Amino acid sequence: MxxxxxxxxxxxxxxxxxxxxxxxxxxxxxxxxxxxxxxxxxxxxxxxxxxxxxxxxxxxxxxxxxxxxxxxxxxxxxxxxxxxxxxxxxxxxxxxxxxxxxxxxxxxxxxxxxxxxxxxxxxxxxxxxxxxxxxxxxxxxxxxxxxxxxxxxxxxxxxxxxxxxxxxxxxxxxxxxxxxxxxxxxxxxxxxxxxxxxxxxxxxxxxxxxxxANAPLSLRAAKAAILASTREPSAAELEAIAALVRQCFDSADYAEGRRAFAERRDPVFTGL
The missing domain is CATH 3.90.226.10 (2-enoyl-CoA Hydratase; Chain A, domain 1)
Structure with a gap:
């Protein structure tokens, strides 16, 4: 759009x-x-x-x-x-x-x-x-x-x-x-x-x-956890947050972030 x-x-x-x-x-x-x-x-x-x-x-x-x-x-x-x-x-x-x-x-x-x-x-x-x-x-x-x-x-x-x-x-x-x-x-x-x-x-x-410009999956995981911290989250909500965190570590963006750090350049994230 x-x-x-x-x-x-x-x-x-x-x-x-x-x-x-x-x-x-x-x-x-x-x-x-x-x-x-x-x-x-x-x-x-x-x-x-x-x-x-x-x-x-x-x-x-x-x-x-x-x-x-x-x-x-x-x-x-x-x-x-x-x-x-x-x-x-x-x-x-x-x-x-x-x-x-x-x-x-x-x-x-x-x-x-x-x-x-x-x-x-x-x-x-x-x-x-x-x-x-x-x-x-x-x-x-x-x-x-x-x-x-x-x-x-x-x-x-x-x-x-x-x-x-x-x-x-x-x-x-x-x-x-x-x-x-x-x-x-x-x-x-x-x-x-x-x-x-x-x-x-x-x-x-x-x-x-x-x-x-930041990693979209990281931002979404952070937001979900921050919002949950303002109340008593359900077990299902905690599992959903854990799944978002796992998605970050399995992502191409995590690999890109590590490469960019090693190469001393700005990362280019795709949200994948």
Missing amino acids: SGASSPAGGQPAGHIQETLRDGIATLTISNPARRNAMTLAMWRQLAASLARLREAPDLRVLALTGAGSQAFVSGADISEFDQARDSAEAAAVYNQAVAEAQDALARFPAPTVALIQGACMGGGIGLALACDLRYASASARFRMPAARLGLGYGYADMRRVVAVTGMAAAFELFYTARTLDAEQAQAGGLLHERFALDDFEQISQARLQRIA
């Missing part, structure tokens, strides 16, 4: 664009008229895109970003709430679509990176936290406005926030609903790195290329 693809039936105002080039898949959240707010259809499309990309044999790293520089994701599209989220029953259907998209991102087998510019609010923070790494430009702004809207977040959402920021920062983020700049977000654990606006594109792409 290369270039941008649009959903069947044309490109609606809000949609997810997909590219896959040189091992780097990029999902771009595009709804610029609403600062990339997520519609119900977009949540469902995001889950479908992630399901397709899981099977892409040449994918090495996945980047999630927003269209333009004004917003990563400004949250859910509130204009839909009078219909799609106007009761507990309707909210349950909506929230299930959100959970499926965020869980698909959190469980994606390859490394995932959120590239954040501009507004990152509500569901945008949820998407960013579902990624393994988060890089932002100095223009990024973060806010969890649930308490100003009367929304509730459940256990799964809060668990992800607390796992990244810690309990104290999570309380502050939700209780105050205040806006954090990129420096404050990094200090609070939301970000791994922040870059000057003019340097963001170049440096973030260099970070993606660095990840993509």
Whole structure:
């Protein structure tokens, strides 16, 4: 898959664009008229895109970003709430679509990176936290406005926030609903790195290329083990991780890595 693809039936105002080039898949959240707010259809499309990309044999790293520089994701599209989220029953259907998209991102087998510019609010923070790494430009702004809207977040959402920021920062983020700049977000654990606006594109792409140049099987094994370490894994999950590790040692990439080390050159990995 290369270039941008649009959903069947044309490109609606809000949609997810997909590219896959040189091992780097990029999902771009595009709804610029609403600062990339997520519609119900977009949540469902995001889950479908992630399901397709899981099977892409040449994918090495996945980047999630927003269209333009004004917003990563400004949250859910509130204009839909009078219909799609106007009761507990309707909210349950909506929230299930959100959970499926965020869980698909959190469980994606390859490394995932959120590239954040501009507004990152509500569901945008949820998407960013579902990624393994988060890089932002100095223009990024973060806010969890649930308490100003009367929304509730459940256990799964809060668990992800607390796992990244810690309990104290999570309380502050939700209780105050205040806006954090990129420096404050990094200090609070939301970000791994922040870059000057003019340097963001170049440096973030260099970070993606660095990840993509590493052995894909090693990265997938590492991710599976790291994620399992955050909970009590089942015997089946531990065996699956052990199988990934065995696959690394049986791979052509392991032989290539040893040769490259002996020859004092950069390895060229194939994912095999």
